[in-house]
Ligand SMILES: NC(=O)C1=CN([C@@H]2O[C@H](COP(=O)(O)OP(=O)(O)OC[C@H]3O[C@@H](n4cnc5c(N)ncnc54)[C@H](OP(=O)(O)O)[C@@H]3O)[C@@H](O)[C@H]2O)C=CC1
Ligand SMILES: Cc1cn([C@H]2C[C@H](O)[C@@H](COP(=O)(O)OP(=O)(O)O[C@H]3O[C@@H](C)C(=O)[C@@H](O)[C@H]3O)O2)c(=O)[nH]c1=O
């Protein structure tokens with residue numbers, strides 16, 4: 001099966017590459033810049049037409065949450081318009097699409113794990129443009145699965161784990177917000193779930209297609225909890241000081257609560273992602289050993 005993945009160097013794209021390496025029935029083709037630029041109208045559709053994939057995975061997006069507040073048009077172009085172009089192009093070649101979205105579509109006022117059918121209320125440009133991308137994929141003609149994930153970390157690209165390990169090198173203390181709670185997700189675990197769903201679909205199983213699922217790490221954490229565990233696993237003496245969001249002003253507002261309920265994914269497919277506390281050690285180990293190379 002030929003699978004077109006948008007992006008190449010992003011966390012999810014690299015995780016898909018690594019986790020598919022042993023799967024001989026899957027041939028992943030990556031559509032990335034400069035050849036495929038989501039900011040350019042028509043570019044991603046041309047990549048689909050040229051590749052003629054059996055299935056498409058959208059792993060590229062505009063993910064700079066704060067910067068998006070300054071360039072809403074570009075974020076909208078990439079997260080909303082290019083998402084619908086991709087969905088239409090995939091439909092035109094008869095390829096089902098696995099589209100990835102985010103917990104930041106939620107407003108963060110909940111108190112229990114968020115289910116797929118709860119109302120969205122994005123707080124910033126990134127969340128709004130991703131919500132619009134979801135809507136366009138959902139309302140388009142193409143066959144799709146939408147997977148919402150959250151707080152993605154991995155050995156690759158830019159992420160909170162790397163940021164904390166870097167800051168810990170020359171700081172005795174890092175102040176980290178303790179009143180935003182979510183679902184840290186190892187991109188390698190998400191890649192495993194996506195590849196399993198792709199293989200099932202290729203084998204003719206249409207269970208769940210046309211629907212939206214939450215696919216994030218199990219368990220929950222505040223950013224401060226997450227940072228403290230990163231320090232512990234990294235063997236760092238740096239202290240994590242829990243602070244309120246009001247003490248860490250950022251251009252974009254983030255949801256205070258965005259823990260995702262994985263029940264629908266588990267009930268529909270028998271799939272779940274490990275608890276973040278179980279998944280984090282191997283990633284920290286890879287990052288720490290890369291630093292000391
Ligand atoms: N990171 C997170 O914490 C979360 C991410 N998500 C979603 O998961 C998906 C994967 O995210 P993740 O892997 O973490 O993202 P990354 O930020 O690690 O990677 C983004 C990817 O998008 C590509 N990209 C950005 N702009 C363009 C463009 N104009 N043209 C072509 N490609 C572009 C990048 O390409 P290049 O390599 O060339 O820079 C890169 O491959 C996205 O849909 C994201 O919204 C959801 C929840 C949490
Ligand atoms: C660096 C730093 C951040 N923070 C806070 C800011 C913010 O509230 C929180 C996380 O910061 P980040 O900028 O790493 O995370 P952010 O870019 O908001 O991460 C989000 O990315 C997008 C793409 C998603 O889809 C979301 O699921 C989520 O993962 O930690 C501190 O409190 N102290 C610090 O030293």
Ligand SMILES: [Mg+2]
Nearest residue numbers: 063064065066
């Ligand atoms: Mg960020």
